[in-house]
Amino acid sequence: MSAQIKSSTQTIDEKIQPIELKSNSKYSLQARIEAPKTSANLPSFSPLYQQIKELLLQSLQLGEWQPGDVIPSEMDLAERFQVSQGTVRKAIDELAGDNILIRRQGVGTFVATHLEERVQYRFLKLMPDSEDLSTKPSAERRIIACKQTCASAEVAKALGLTKDEDVLCLRRVLAFSGIATILEDIWLPGHSFAGLTAERLRDYQGPMYAFFESAFGVKMVKAQERIKALLPDPVQAKLLEISTNTPVLSVERTAFTYNNTPMEFRQGLYLTADCHYRNELN
Amino acid sequence: MSAQIKSSTQTIDEKIQPIELKSNSKYSLQARIEAPKTSANLPSFSPLYQQIKELLLQSLQLGEWQPGDVIPSEMDLAERFQVSQGTVRKAIDELAGDNILIRRQGVGTFVATHLEERVQYRFLKLMPDSEDLSTKPSAERRIIACKQTCASAEVAKALGLTKDEDVLCLRRVLAFSGIATILEDIWLPGHSFAGLTAERLRDYQGPMYAFFESAFGVKMVKAQERIKALLPDPVQAKLLEISTNTPVLSVERTAFTYNNTPMEFRQGLYLTADCHYRNELN
DNA sequence: CAGTGGTCTAGACCACTGG
DNA sequence: CAGTGGTCTAGACCACTGC
Numbered sequence: 001m002s003a004q005i006k007s008s009t010q011t012i013d014e015k016i017q018p019i020e021l022k023s024n025s026k027y028s029l030q031a032r033i034e035a036p037k038t039s040a041n042l043p044s045f046s047p048l049y050q051q052i053k054e055l056l057l058q059s060l061q062l063g064e065w066q067p068g069d070v071i072p073s074e075m076d077l078a079e080r081f082q083v084s085q086g087t088v089r090k091a092i093d094e095l096a097g098d099n100i101l102i103r104r105q106g107v108g109t110f111v112a113t114h115l116e117e118r119v120q121y122r123f124l125k126l127m128p129d130s131e132d133l134s135t136k137p138s139a140e141r142r143i144i145a146c147k148q149t150c151a152s153a154e155v156a157k158a159l160g161l162t163k164d165e166d167v168l169c170l171r172r173v174l175a176f177s178g179i180a181t182i183l184e185d186i187w188l189p190g191h192s193f194a195g196l197t198a199e200r201l202r203d204y205q206g207p208m209y210a211f212f213e214s215a216f217g218v219k220m221v222k223a224q225e226r227i228k229a230l231l232p233d234p235v236q237a238k239l240l241e242i243s244t245n246t247p248v249l250s251v252e253r254t255a256f257t258y259n260n261t262p263m264e265f266r267q268g269l270y271l272t273a274d275c276h277y278r279n280e281l282n
Numbered sequence: 283m284s285a286q287i288k289s290s291t292q293t294i295d296e297k298i299q300p301i302e303l304k305s306n307s308k309y310s311l312q313a314r315i316e317a318p319k320t321s322a323n324l325p326s327f328s329p330l331y332q333q334i335k336e337l338l339l340q341s342l343q344l345g346e347w348q349p350g351d352v353i354p355s356e357m358d359l360a361e362r363f364q365v366s367q368g369t370v371r372k373a374i375d376e377l378a379g380d381n382i383l384i385r386r387q388g389v390g391t392f393v394a395t396h397l398e399e400r401v402q403y404r405f406l407k408l409m410p411d412s413e414d415l416s417t418k419p420s421a422e423r424r425i426i427a428c429k430q431t432c433a434s435a436e437v438a439k440a441l442g443l444t445k446d447e448d449v450l451c452l453r454r455v456l457a458f459s460g461i462a463t464i465l466e467d468i469w470l471p472g473h474s475f476a477g478l479t480a481e482r483l484r485d486y487q488g489p490m491y492a493f494f495e496s497a498f499g500v501k502m503v504k505a506q507e508r509i510k511a512l513l514p515d516p517v518q519a520k521l522l523e524i525s526t527n528t529p530v531l532s533v534e535r536t537a538f539t540y541n542n543t544p545m546e547f548r549q550g551l552y553l554t555a556d557c558h559y560r561n562e563l564n
Numbered sequence: 565c566a567g568t569g570g571t572c573t574a575g576a577c578c579a580c581t582g583g
Numbered sequence: 584c585a586g587t588g589g590t591c592t593a594g595a596c597c598a599c600t601g602c
Contacts, residue, residue, distance in 0.1 A: 045579085047590060073568060084592045089569085099564050105569045106599035123563045223563040228554035229511040229529035247511035247529030253563075272510035279561060281405045281505040281535075282381050327598085329571060355587060366573045371588085387588045388581035 052081055052091035060100070060111060060219075061258040067113035067213050071101065074109075100221060114209035114220065121207055123223050123255070126182070126270055127278045140178075144171040144239065146198035148190060155187045158254050158265040166190030170201070173239055180241050181275060183232075186266040192218055209255075218263055223255040227277065232269060240271055249277060334363055334373035342382070342393060342501075343540040349395035349495050353383070356391075382503060396491035396502065403489060405505050405535070408464070408552055409560045422460070426453040426521065428480035430472060437469045440536050440547040448472030452483070455521055462523045463557060465514075468548040474500055491537075500545055505537040509559065514551060522553055531559060 056071075065071050072080070077088045092109060095101040099122075102110045114122060120138075150164040159167070167187050174182040186208075188196070193216055204211045212218045230250040237244045249270040257263050270277065338353075347353050354362070359370045374391060377383040381404075384392045396404060402420075432446040441449070449469050456464040468490075470478070475498055486493045494500045512532040519526045531552040539545050552559065 049590075075568090086593085087591060090590085092569095103569065104600085106567080106601080108568060108600095125561075125563075225561045225563060227509065227531065227559040227561065229531045229552075231527075231529055245513075245527075247513055249509065249511045249531075252558075270511075276534075277509040279407075279507045279509065281407075281507060331571075357587085368574085369572060372571085374588095385588065386581085387579070388586080390581095390587060 048083055049087050049090040049094075052077075052083065052088060053094055055081065056091060056095060057100075057258060063217065065111050067111050067219055068115060069111050070108040071111065098222070114207050114213055116210075123209070123220070123253070125277050125279060126275050128176075129274050129276055139174045139176055142173045142175070143198045143201055144173060146170050146196070146201065151187070155265055159187065159189050159262050161189060168193050168196055170198075176275075179271075179274070180239070181271045183236055183239050183269045184266055186264065188264055192216060192263060212263075219257055220255045220263065221257055223253050226252045228252075230269070236269055240269065242271060246271070246273075248272065251277070330365055331369050331372040331376075334359075334365065334370060335376055337363065338373060338377060339382075339540060345499065347393050349393045349501055350397060351393050352390040353393065380504070396489050396495055398492075405491070405502070405537070407559050407561060408557050410458075411556050411558060421456045421458055424455045424457070425480045425484055426455060428452050428478070428483065433469070437547055441469065441471050441544050443471060450475050450478055452480075458557075461553075461556070462521070463553045465518055465521050465551040466548055468546065470546055474498060474545060494545075501539055502537045502545065503539055505535050508534045510534075512551070518551055522551065524553060528553070528555075530554065533559070 056077075059065060059071075071077075074085050074088050074092065077092075078085045081088065092101055092103070096103050096109075099112055102112050104110065147169055149167060149169050151159065151161050151167045153163050155161075155167060156163045156165060161167070167190050170184075170186040170188070172184050172186070173180050174184070193212075196216070200215065201208070201211065204215075209220045212220065228250045229247050231244055232240060232242065232246070232248055234244055236248075237246070240246075240248070242248075249268075249272055251268040251270060253264070253266050253268065254262050255264040255266075338359075341347060341353075353359075356367050356370050356374065359374075360367045363370065374383055374385070378385050378391075381394055384394050386392065429451055431449060431451050433441065433443050433449045435445050437443075437449060438445045438447060443449070449472050452466075452468040452470070454466050454468070455462050456466070475494075478498070482497065483490070483493065486497075491502045494502065510532045511529050513526055514522060514524065514528070514530055516526055518530075519528070522528075522530070524530075531550075531554055533550040533552060535546070535548050535550065536544050537546040537548075
C-alpha cells in the first residue's frame with residue numbers, strides 16, 4: 001500500500017527511462033493508449049493529472065488517509081508518482097474543488113470531514129429568512145424511530161439495492177429555536193450501518209454525517225436533491241406541529257460516498273414559514 | 283481600449299526592468315502593496331492572475347467582447363498584459379469555472395451566452411420526474427402582462443433601487459406538453475430595459491435571457507434563489523389551472539450581471555405534480 | 565526557521581479544430 | 584497545416600503556519 005511507481009507517458013522516451021526506477025518499474029499509471037475511437041465519444045486518453053486524481057481517490061476510498069488527516073505534501077506525492085509538482089497540484093486542485101480535499105496554506109492538505117467543519121451542515125441549504133447568520137441556533141434533534149425494514153422499490157432504486165434488501169429506517173425531527181422545522185425519514189443500506197441504534201445516535205453530539213464517518217467509516221462526498229411542494233399527511237403534520245393545510249417542501253436526497261456509491265436516501269419535509277431553501281446558480 | 287501594459291511585480295527587479303517596455307511603462311496592473319494589515323482580514327495582496335481576471339471582467343463589462351464572441355488567444359493576452367501564458371490561463375480558468383467564458387479546444391475562448399446554448403435554460407432547475415431527457419418538450423410561453431410600475435419595497439431591495447423607482451413588471455405562464463407549469467412575475471429596472479413591450483417579447487424566439495442580451499445588452503451571469511412551499515392565491519391558481527389547495531414551489535430569483543449588479547427579480551410558482559427542482563450538492 | 569501550499573515563468577510537446 | 588487550448592516539466596520565489 002505504500003510505494004507506487006509510475007512514469008510519465010508523454011515524454012517518457014527521453015526522460016526517465018535511463019534512470020533506474022525506485023522500487024519496481026511496473027507502470028502503475030495507465031499508459032495513454034491511443035485507443036481506436038469507438039463509435040461512442042469516449043475520451044481517447046486520460047491526462048496524467050486525471051490518473052493521479054484517480055489514484056488519490058483510491059487511497060481515500062481504501063482508507064489510507066482518514067477524514068481530517070493530512071495527506072502527504074505535494075512534493076512527496078510528486079516523488080511517489082514520479083511526476084512534477086505541478087501535475088500533482090492540478091489533481092489536488094480538482095479534488096479540492098469537489099470539497100474532497102481541503103488545502104491550508106502553510107500547513108498542508110487535509111481530507112475533508114463533516115466533523116469539526118466550520119459550516120456544521122454542509123448539505124443543509126435551509127436558511128432563516130432573516131439572513132441573521134450571526135445567531136445560528138443549534139438544532140434540537142429528536143429521534144422518532146429507528147428500525148430495520150425491507151427496502152421499498154423506491155428506496156432500493158435510490159440506494160442501488162435489490163428490493164427487499166435490509167435497510168435501516170430513521171425518522172427524526174429538527175427544531176430551530178424551539179420551532180419544529182424539519183421532519184426527515186432516512187434510509188441506510190443495512191450492510192454498511194449494522195449496529196446503528198437510536199441510542200447511539202442520540203448520544204452523539206454533532207452532525208449525523210460526522211457520526212457516520214466516525215462510527216461506520218462512511219464519508220458522504222456529494223448528494224443530489226429533488227424538491228417538490230407537498231401537503232403533509234396527518235402523521236407528518238402532527239410531528240411538525242402544523243395543520244395538514246400547511247404546504248411544506250419535500251426534499252428527497254440521495255447522498256454518495258466515493259465512487260458514486262449511494263449510501264443514504266432521505267426525504268425531508270421542510271417547514272418554510274420562516275425559512276427558505278437557498279441556492280446559488282452559475 | 284487596446285494596448286495595456288503592465289509588469290509582474292513578483293520578480294520584477296531582475297526580470298523585465300532592463301528591457302524597454304513596449305509602448306508605455308506605466309503599470310496598469312496594481313502593484314502588490316504590502317498593505318499594513320488592517321483590523322479586518324483583508325487580503326494583503328492580489329495575485330497577478332486575479333488582477334488579470336479583473337481586467338478581463340472589465341473588458342467584458344465594457345462590451346469590448348460581446349456574448350458569443352471569441353476573445354484573443356492566451357498568447358495574445360499574455361502579450362497584452364506582459365505576463366506568461368500560464369498566468370493568463372489561470373485567470374481564464376476561473377472565469378470558465380464561473381461560466382463566464384467558455385473554452386473550446388482547437389478553436390478559442392468565447393464569451394458565454396444564453397443564446398445558442400446547448401442547454402437552453404441555464405438557470406431553470408425544473409426537471410420532469412421521468413428523467414426523460416431525450417424528449418425535452420419546448421415550452422409554450424404566454425405573456426399575461428407587461429406594465430410599468432413603481433418598485434415595491436421588496437423589489438427595490440432586491441434590485442438595489444430606491445423605493446418607487448421605475449420598474450417593468452412582466453407576468454407569464456410556461457406550459458410544458460400543454461400543461462401549465464410555471465407562473466412567473468418578473469421585475470426589471472426600468473432604466474436598463476426601456477422600450478420593452480409584450481409584443482417584442484412575444485416575437486422573440488428563444489430564452490428570455492438571450493433576448494435581454496441581444497435587445498438590451500444585459501448579460502445575466504449568476505443568480506440566487508430562495509425556495510418556499512406555498513398555496514397559490516385564486517388568481518395564481520386560475521392561471522396555473524389548479525385549485526388553491528394545490529401546493530406549489532415559490533422560487534424567488536435575483537439575477538446578476540457583471541459586477542454583482544442585480545438586474546432582475548422574479549418570483550416563479552412551479553407546479554411540481556410531474557416535475558421537481560433538481561439540485562446537486564458538493 | 566523549516567516546511568507547506570500559492571504564484572509565476574519559460575519552454576516543450578500533445579490533442580483538437582478548421583480551412 | 585497553422586493556430587488554439589490542454590498537459591507537463593523544472594525551477595524560482597512568495598505567503599503563510601507552526602514550532
